[in-house]
């Protein structure tokens with residue numbers, strides 16, 4: 267099942283570029299992935315030959331654009347095994363998807379004294395909307411702690427659920443810092459047994475492994491197209507019965523059935539949640555990204571990344587004083603965050619950049635998690651289908667250079 271990485275890289279025009287005269291070693295796909303030619307072509311095709319606004323025009327171009335847009339939605343629905351396409355809502359990004367739930371579901375269902383439970387390993391996108399909701403409603407925001415090994419401390423969960431006050435549990439399917447893959451389906455079972463709904467942040471999972479929303483255990487799931495070889499759009503998937511009960515998030519054109527001077531009726535799903543003109547070419551580009559990933563095979567991508575992350579963790583252990591945060595390779599996806607006591611992560615990233623290596627440095631939008639590990643920031647290497655062991659070797663050489671320059 268191994269991937270033909272040179273053939274895959276050849277489909278990404280960016281890899282023709284040199285950075286500082288060096289081969290581009292792109293290790294920041296957890297922030298945003300690179301784009302293959304078929305995705306670029308699909309968007310150029312819309313803009314050059316097939317663009318018009320959707321769902322309104324009664325002419326050929328508009329009908330073609332509408333069909334392409336809805337076809338992309340159907341591809342995404344199949345990709346995550348949604349029971350019906352009406353459950354797949356196009357949004358700007360994962361962040362907007364989570365905010366949509368926090369407003370449309372949260373405003374009606376969270377009351378003073380209720381509890382919202384999240385985890386210490388969340389991205390700010392899955393923290394701040396719940397903080398704001400809890401504050402608006404006089405609810406409590408509680409955290410499932412993370413162990414020293416970077417796993418969820420599940421022993422604490424019953425005490426957060428037993429009193430029946432918890433109405434919503436939100437957790438990441440994979441941590442963008444630790445790479446941890448928490449047992450989300452088990453967490454969902456516990457949450458459901460306690461009467462809470464479950465929101466899953468799958469921004470780091472849908473691009474890397476096959477996800478089936480009918481067995482995952484989520485009631486809502488959000489992810490971003492730009493991390494899965496696609497453009498800047500996002501998807502919110504939700505259970506039809508819940509989406510139908512909810513009020514719209516944004517109001518305006520396209521999300522209505524009828525409008526009178528003083529009142530309106532909402533459109534059916536998914537349009538009720540898609541107010542205004544959407545990112546038409548980008549949604550169609552996401553459909554092309556789904557085709558591209560499916561053509562390679564999510565199982566093969568996942569297996570490839572498991573091999574790379576195991577190789578990377580092994581090789582990183584050769585770098586003096588380097589500390590990896592998070593669990594071992596079998597319990598994580600292809601993300602490795604690390605800390606070198608003698609070098610600030612910003613300096614690590616700047617020195618690696620001289621070698622053509624792109625890593626992320628900072629708190630990766632996960633400040634509470636860095637506080638938990640008592641470090642202000644970390645450097646992060648993340649891997650995708652276009653990376654190989656050679657990229658890891660170049661990274662390790664680069665880190666030896668960092669140690670030579672800045673080490674004690």
Ligand SMILES: Cc1ncc(COP(=O)(O)O)c(C=O)c1O
Pocket residue numbers: 296297359360361362389391392438440441442467469470490500631
């Ligand atoms: C786990 C996780 N959740 C949410 C997000 C937010 O994604 P976006 O910025 O596309 O909304 C990210 C982005 O890095 C992420 O890693």
